[in-house]
Amino acid sequence: MRLRSLLFVPGDRPERFARAAQSGADAIIIDLEDSVALAAKMSARRSVAEYLEQPRHTTVLVRINPVDGPFAADDLAAVLPHQPDGIVLPKAEGAASIEQLCTMAQHPVPPVLPIATETPRALFQLGSYATVSSQLCGLTWGAEDLPAAIGATAAREADGRYTAPLETVRSLALFAAHAAGVPAIETVYPAIRDADGLNAYARRGRRDGFTGMMALHPEQVPIINAAFAATPAELAQARRVVAAFSAGAGVVEIDGQMVDLPHFKQAQALLAQADASPDEA
Secondary structure, X not given: OOOOEEEEEEOOOHHHHHHHHOOOOOEEEEEOOOOOOHHHHHHHHHHHHHHHOOOOOOEEEEEOOOOOOOOHHHHHHHHHHHOOOEEEEOOOOOHHHHXXXXXHOOOOOOOEEEEOOOOHHHHOOHHHHHHHHHHEOXXXXXXXXXXXXXXXXXXXXXXXXXXXXXXXXXXXXXXXXXXXXXXXXXXXXXXXXXXXHHHHHHHHHHHHOOOEEEEOOHHHHHHHHHHOOOOHHHHHHHHHHHHHHXXXXXXXXXXXXEEEHHHHHHHHHHHHHHHOOOXXX
């Protein structure tokens, strides 16, 4: 499952589902949580179920409501029989939340993408995702709910950078994903008209070790896809590294720089990712 770009679409707006799927996103996330008002949740579940019954050409994940709330069981009962490609779990608090989700479900559960940093307690459970990694398709984080939960007045500085506490949370989520051996998915960039800011943010995410990012608007998708694609220069360098190690050496010199096994593994991963993507050559 390639998760370079994941586009949210409200579950009570079925007229947008097909357009979202045609946006170029690797996956769409049909939302039954925050973007759907309480009075519309039942009709949203029906809309999602009907959409899942149609032929699909894009990966479709469904964000349900938190497992410790009153709506998750009904969400699962409505969508799981129609076999979504994945479940996005908000307010997740480590492996226990994944296990609770699976216990609650009356049908097989597809891979889960937990939003792993939305409560203070969740931060102290990040390491536990490694114990349920086989049930995950990735791990992502959020920068909106947590500040409210701790009484912070803002998540970002005046120039748009995250505050120090949120930078720490972002880093912990990144390391937790890699510790579990699953894709690390960067959180959304809420300024949907700020293309330059999004581009810089997404490229920073890729630089830091994230492999994909969530989007709020279709116009964000091509920017995210481009930001998370390897450049021709990066691919050429990766091929040089792999070729240099083909003789079995432990350390080689390329352009005056010492290159060792971690660089070799990184080059292999980059080329494998490019082979899996028609956008990279």
